[in-house]
Amino acid sequence: MAEPHSAPPLLRCVDLSVQIADVVVTRNLQLSIEAGQCWCILGRNGVGKTTLLHTLAGLRTARSGSIALNGRALAAYKRRSLARQLGILFQNHEDPFPATVLESVLQGRHPHLRAWQWESAEDNAIARQALAQFGLEAFAGRNVQTLSGGERQRVALATLLAQDTQLLLLDEPSNHLDLHQRLEALGRLVSFCRANNKALVMVLHDINLAARFADHALLVLGDGETRHGRQSDILDTGILERLYGHPLVRLDTPGGPAWLPR
Amino acid sequence: MLALVAAALASAWFSLDTGSASVSLLDALREPDAVSAQIIWQLRIPRAAAAFVTGALLGVAGALMQVLLRNPLADPYVLGVSGGASVGALLALMAGATTAVLQSSAFGGALLSTLAVFSLAHGRGSWDTTRLLLTGVVLAAGWGALISLLLAISPAAQIQGMLFWLMGDLSYAQMPVAGGAVLALVAVAALLLASSLNLLAGGELHAAALGVAVGKLRATIYILGSLATAMAVTQAGNIGFVGLIAPHMLRLAGARDYRVLIPGVILLGGTLLLLADAMSRTLVAPRQLPVGVVTALLGVPLFLYLLYRSRDNRNG
Numbered sequence: 001m002a003e004p005h006s007a008p009p010l011l012r013c014v015d016l017s018v019q020i021a022d023v024v025v026t027r028n029l030q031l032s033i034e035a036g037q038c039w040c041i042l043g044r045n046g047v048g049k050t051t052l053l054h055t056l057a058g059l060r061t062a063r064s065g066s067i068a069l070n071g072r073a074l075a076a077y078k079r080r081s082l083a084r085q086l087g088i089l090f091q092n093h094e095d096p097f098p099a100t101v102l103e104s105v106l107q108g109r110h111p112h113l114r115a116w117q118w119e120s121a122e123d124n125a126i127a128r129q130a131l132a133q134f135g136l137e138a139f140a141g142r143n144v145q146t147l148s149g150g151e152r153q154r155v156a157l158a159t160l161l162a163q164d165t166q167l168l169l170l171d172e173p174s175n176h177l178d179l180h181q182r183l184e185a186l187g188r189l190v191s192f193c194r195a196n197n198k199a200l201v202m203v204l205h206d207i208n209l210a211a212r213f214a215d216h217a218l219l220v221l222g223d224g225e226t227r228h229g230r231q232s233d234i235l236d237t238g239i240l241e242r243l244y245g246h247p248l249v250r251l252d253t254p255g256g257p258a259w260l261p262r
Numbered sequence: 263m264l265a266l267v268a269a270a271l272a273s274a275w276f277s278l279d280t281g282s283a284s285v286s287l288l289d290a291l292r293e294p295d296a297v298s299a300q301i302i303w304q305l306r307i308p309r310a311a312a313a314f315v316t317g318a319l320l321g322v323a324g325a326l327m328q329v330l331l332r333n334p335l336a337d338p339y340v341l342g343v344s345g346g347a348s349v350g351a352l353l354a355l356m357a358g359a360t361t362a363v364l365q366s367s368a369f370g371g372a373l374l375s376t377l378a379v380f381s382l383a384h385g386r387g388s389w390d391t392t393r394l395l396l397t398g399v400v401l402a403a404g405w406g407a408l409i410s411l412l413l414a415i416s417p418a419a420q421i422q423g424m425l426f427w428l429m430g431d432l433s434y435a436q437m438p439v440a441g442g443a444v445l446a447l448v449a450v451a452a453l454l455l456a457s458s459l460n461l462l463a464g465g466e467l468h469a470a471a472l473g474v475a476v477g478k479l480r481a482t483i484y485i486l487g488s489l490a491t492a493m494a495v496t497q498a499g500n501i502g503f504v505g506l507i508a509p510h511m512l513r514l515a516g517a518r519d520y521r522v523l524i525p526g527v528i529l530l531g532g533t534l535l536l537l538a539d540a541m542s543r544t545l546v547a548p549r550q551l552p553v554g555v556v557t558a559l560l561g562v563p564l565f566l567y568l569l570y571r572s573r574d575n576r577n578g
Contacts, residue, residue, distance in 0.1 A: 059470055083473030094465040096332045099518050107461055111473035115454055118521070163472065 008071030010035045010167055010199050011056065016065035017224070020051040027224030028065065033216075035166065038190055038200045040210035040231070043220030044244060049203045050091065052220065053169050056201065057088040069167065083111035087165040091172050093156050095145050101155050102140040105130055108162030130158040133188050149176035154185055161192070168193065170202040174209055182206075186213055208258045211235055219243055263522065266529040270314070273533045277310045277540040278302060312435035312497055313539040313553070314532035315445050317504050319494040321531020322448055324505030325523055326487035329459050330480065331395050338491040338505035341398030345405025346375025347495035348428060352412045355424050361434050365496050372492030375401060380484065391466075394484075430501030430554025432539050444493040445528070448486050452524045455479065459520040501554045504531050507565045514568045534561065 009032040018025040025048030033039060043049050054060050056067060058074040067074045069085060077085075087108075108130070109123040119127075131137055134154040139147070144155060153176045160168060173189070174182045186202075190213045193200050204210045210217060210231070217235055218228040221243060227234055237250045240259060247262040279287045289298055323338035331340070338344070350371025354364040383397040413424060426433075452459075458479050461469035470476045494501070508531040509523060517523050535553070538560050542551040 054467075057471060059467060079470065079475050080473035083471065088471045090465075090467055090471070094332065094468065096334055097328075097463050097518065098513060099463075103518060104464075107464065107472060110457060110461055113457065115457060 008068065009033060010070060012068045012071075013056075014066050014068075016055075016067060017063045018048065018052050018055050019063045020048055023048050023051075024224035025049075025052050025220060026226050029226055031218070031228060033167070033199050033201065035199050036194060036197045037216055038193065038214050039202065039216045039218060040214035041201065041203045041218045041220060042205075042207065042210060042240075042243060044222065047220045047222050049220055050171055053088065053171050053201070053203055057086060057169050058082055059088070080111050083163070083165070085165050086167045086169070087160045087163040089156055089160045089168070089170040089173055091175060093152055095152075098143045098145055100140065101131070101136060101142050101144055101147070102127060104144050104155055105158045105162050108159040108164075111163065126164065127158075127162045130161040133161060133192060134158050134185055150178060150181055153177055154181070157185060157189060161189070165198070167199045168201070170200065172203055172205065174204065174206060182209060183212075207235070207240060211256055211258065263526065263529075266526060266533070270529050270533045270536070273536045273540070274310060274314070277313070277536050278306050280540055280544050308437040309432055309435045309539065310536060312438045312441065313432055313535045315438040315441040316432070316435075316494045316498045316501065317508075317535025318528040318532035319441065319445055319448070319490040319497075320501060320505040320535070321508035321527035322445075322452055322524060323487045323490035323494065324531075325509040325520070325527045326452065326459075326483050326490070327505070328509055329463050329520070330483045330487060331391055332463065332465065333395070334510070335506075336395075337502075338487065338494065339402070339500065339502070341379050341394070341488070342375045342402035342405055343372045343488050343491040344495050344500050345402045345409065346371035346373075346378075347492060348500060349405055349408050349412065350374075351427055351499065352409060352416075352424055355420055355427065356412065356416055358420075361436075364434070368499075369492055369496040372488070372495055375405065376485075376488040376492065426552050427499040429552035430499045430557065432498050432542075432553050433550060435497060438497055441493050441497050444489060448490045449524070449528055451482070451486055453521070455482065456520040456524050459483070459524075463520075498553070501535065501557055503554070503558045503561045504534050507561050508534060511565060511568055514572045 011033040013029050013031040016029040016031070017027050023046070041049050041052065051060070055062050058067070058077065069077070069082070074082070105127040106119050106123060109119055109126065112123070113119065128137070128140070131140060134157055136151070136154055136158060139151065139155070144152060147155065157173060160170070173186060177185055186209065190200060202214070214231050216229065217231045218226060219234065219239065220226055227239065235257070237248055237259065241248050248259045249262050251258045251260060275287065287302060289296070293299060320338050324336070327336040327338055327340055328334060347368040348371070350367040350369070351364055354367035359367065379394070379398045379401055383394040409428070413421065416424060458469065458474045461472050461474050462476070462479060466476045469479070508527045512523055512526045512530060517526050535557065538557040539553045541560065542553045542556040545551060545556070
């Protein structure tokens with residue numbers, strides 16, 4: 001790492017304990033996420049991955065411990081200035097009222113605008129570039145309520161990209177995407193973030209997508225137990241079998257290791 | 263937006279120019295001291311102003327409630343504000359009170375209902391949308407029962423006045439000084455919040471993630487929406503429909519951004535009620551129809567037409 005040791009990491013968790021109802025998600029987690037890294041969070045259903053991600057985004061408070069973004073406690077940020085540095089993609093998207101795809105993506109520019117300010121030509125250009133990243137140029141004028149699940153998911157990804165934050169947290173970004181779009185959309189996102197020195201944290205359900213795109217992994221094993229580190233050190237058949245409670249077989253492919261359920 | 267301003271001005275002219283006495287606006291301007299001019303200045307202008315302000319308040323309250331509850335079916339009355347106001351007004355009518363007492367009583371009822379919903383929805387847990395909606399709807403049902411009770415035990419002579427009030431009635435209307443002030447306050451505040459409202463429409467977490475302080479925003483919208491509704495009900499009774507359809511008519515016309523929608527609903531809501539009131543005074547003159555009835559008779563076909571025409575939703 002070229003980072004000097006004096007600079008604080010982009011995101012640092014110290015003694016972080018996260019709990020939702022009776023589920024202990026992490027206990028005394030020490031985690032540092034540096035700019036340019038791509039993390040995946042893996043774990044079973046209901047183990048608290050989303051809760052952990054929302055906690056990292058400052059949307060809920062941890063039971064104990066601290067989270068700092070660029071050396072400053074998350075809680076000390078105003079929402080708007082936090083939203084200029086940290087963006088999150090949710091699992092579900094609500095569209096009770098009609099809006100065009102472009103209007104929806106332009107919402108990503110909101111934290112960069114003042115209350116009475118309209119989007120500038122530059123904001124529009126950023127939004128259109130984000131649409132282009134996910135192959136949505138032709139959809140700009142479409143009503144988001146009429147999109148398919150996969151198209152809507154790509155609009156949400158484009159909105160996150162338009163927010164132009166240093167840290168991007170994604171809750172199941174591959175949701176609703178077909179096989180091609182999983183690789184295409186996630187591939188574009190990951191290479192864009194690497195090229196621009198942004199950090200990604202993705203909750204994923206597909207070990208093979210994680211192995212393909214992430215350089216670091218955080219495994220949430222349940223009852224507060226976690227493992228994290230470089231992806232190549234962490235992902236091995238034994239721990240993954242324990243993680244999911246299902247026997248797996250490892251295949252070595254030209255693109256790296258892959259796991260199939262037995 | 264220009265078309266809306268033009269429509270508002272045209273309907274203001276129409277409203278001032280027509281009535282059971284055939285007095286035209288031009289005559290009144292030419293001879294300001296004549297009896298005919300007095301009709302315009304002392305009867306029609308205050309009433310037209312009250313109609314416009316009431317409609318505008320209902321329009322903006324409807325838009326605010328729809329985004330607060332993220333429910334396109336929400337209207338200004340969904341959380342029971344009008345029920346509280348109605349009970350207050352009916353009690354005043356039963357007691358044979360003056361207009362001023364009637365209005366304060368209605369306003370008091372609306373505030374009471376607002377406070378009750380606000381504190382009960384908080385409860386011991388967090389303030390979520392479903393809980394707010396359920397609290398409001400259940401309280402509204404309670405008010406509804408009280409209204410039926412009051413109607414059932416009232417002397418026959420008073421029932422028609424009560425029914426008129428319940429259906430929305432501008433014949434008590436005076437120059438809307440307080441209403442105008444509330445409208446100005448709500449309009450300015452809603453305009454400042456408009457870009458945050460756009461985000462809140464996509465969900466509370468979505469808005470929070472994009473930099474909106476959701477808790478504060480939600481409380482502010484609730485207070486603004488309730489205040490606007492309380493003022494509208496106080497001025498003119500329960501006028502249905504304007505608050506529900508004005509925002510949707512604008513959305514169907516392509517105005518989805520709250521920075522456009524807020525000034526839009528103020529103009530459109532005001533215009534709709536101004537027109538409806540002018541018609542309620544003239545259709546079967548010299549008798550007057552309850553303006554709420556005319557609003558619905560006018561609004562239903564108009565709205566259905568817009569909805570029907572917009573079936574091709576794919577191109578936004």
